[in-house]
Amino acid sequence: MSENWSAVAGAINERVNELGWRQRELAERSQVSQAIVRELQQNRVHRRRSARTLEALSLALGWHPQHLLALLSDRKPPAVGQPREDMDDAVSARLAAIEDRLAVITEQLAGLSADVASLIESNGHRGPR
Numbered sequence: 001m002s003e004n005w006s007a008v009a010g011a012i013n014e015r016v017n018e019l020g021w022r023q024r025e026l027a028e029r030s031q032v033s034q035a036i037v038r039e040l041q042q043n044r045v046h047r048r049r050s051a052r053t054l055e056a057l058s059l060a061l062g063w064h065p066q067h068l069l070a071l072l073s074d075r076k077p078p079a080v081g082q083p084r085e086d087m088d089d090a091v092s093a094r095l096a097a098i099e100d101r102l103a104v105i106t107e108q109l110a111g112l113s114a115d116v117a118s119l120i121e122s123n124g125h126r127g128p129r
Helices: 005-019 023-030 034-042 051-060 067-072 087-123
Strands: none
Touching: 005 023, 005 034, 005 067, 023 034, 023 051, 034 051, 051 067
């Protein structure tokens, strides 16, 4: 599964600007090192971060604990006050979204295949030269 670190960086930067904070303040409030905050905000270093790091940042920014983790997985973040999502449920939800998208793609391919067959039929197939 791909990880959307640019969505995480964008959300953090937007929220920090809204709050009028600097990196140092976010680092202090979240108890996450300023170096890690900088890496995340600049979206330059793509290494695995613990769920606890993303949770600490989410809470410091006034969001649901799983806000940044959801963005990282290209999911809609839960609202503040919603119960924590079980990771098995998150995987199931993500898998269901992939299956839905795959069904749409399959329909589109079937339509394109029918269109190509119609074009070939109407133009009279000439075979290879």
